[in-house]
Amino acid sequence: MPDSIGQLFKLENMYLSENQLRSIPDSIRQLSKLKSMDFSGNQLRSIPDSIRQLSKLESMNFSWNQLRSIPDSIKQLSKLEKIDFSSNQFGIGFPKWLQLPKTINMVDFSNASISSSLPENIGHMMPMLEELYLENNLMNGSIPKSLCNLKYLVALDLSYNMFFGNIPKSLCNSKSLGYLDLSNNMLSGSIPNCWRNDQSFIFIDLSSNNLLGLFPSTMVQLSSLRVLHLNNNSLHRGLHVALKNFTSLVVLDLGENRFSENLTSIVRGEIDNHSLKVL
Secondary structure (H helix, E strand, O other): OOHHHHHOOOOOEEEOOOOOOOOOOHHHHHOOOOOEEEOOOOOOOOOOHHHHHOOOOOEEEOOOOOOOOOOHHHHHOOOOOEEEOOOOOOOOOOOOOOOOOOOOOEEEOOOOOOOOEOOOOHHHHOOOOOEEEOOOOOOEEOOOHHHHOOOOOOEEEOOOOEEEEOOOHHHHHOOOOOEEEOOOOEEEEOOOOOOOOOOOOOEEEOOOOEEEEEOOHHHHHOOOOOEEEOOOOEEEEOHHHHHHHOOOOOEEEOOOOOOOOOHHHHHHHHOOOOOOEEO
16 A cells, blocks of 8 residues: 555545455555545554554544454544454454543454453443444353443343353343344353333344253343344253243243243243244
8 A cells, every 4th residue: 555645635535445455554644534434354453653653533444454453542432433444363462451532432352352351340441332242252250231231232142152141131221222132152140021112122142152041031122123032051841831922932942951942832832923933
């Protein structure tokens, strides 16, 4: 990438994805009008610290590169809202913990070889967060309550990690969250039974954990819920009462639990929903 890129003073959007770029010149700091950049699918190993001078930058995509770190100066980008660093090679010690501007509303670090835990105050660090994607890493520890309490959060994907402990009951307080995937972790205990009809859930996947106990009967109050995966846990009773008013579902997966009854016959007998697919 030539240094002369810095001479494009009026440039607002930069799309250089799917090339073979190995570096970004410091002259990029001269693009004072730049609002978005897409360097996905290249061979970048680092991002120049001079990026801090792009004061109007709102979104950046560095997915599918070979990054191992991110400059601390990223927190100085006061208008930054969306970042995608998925499918990189950050590894042990990252992010310790990543400092981002409070304007950030979308964060994607999925499939990025991250092995840290989430800080308990992550919700206070990113108060405007709407979407968080951290799936397919090696992250551990418990799920912070402050994350579940975020006012604007609509999508949360922590699947395929090693999170442990209980599912925070504070999820029952979320009115904005529509997509929740906590599958393929090491979560234990019972599923919270405090769901309400003023919540916005459309998709919930809690499969492949160590969850036990009763089927959470209050989930029937989630009037927008279309897909529910609870398979591969140790749930064992509570279906007859819980499923009676579950009319919004399109997909229901309860397989590989400890229910003694025939699931298909129970579901067909309890739910008046001919479009439901029972797995």
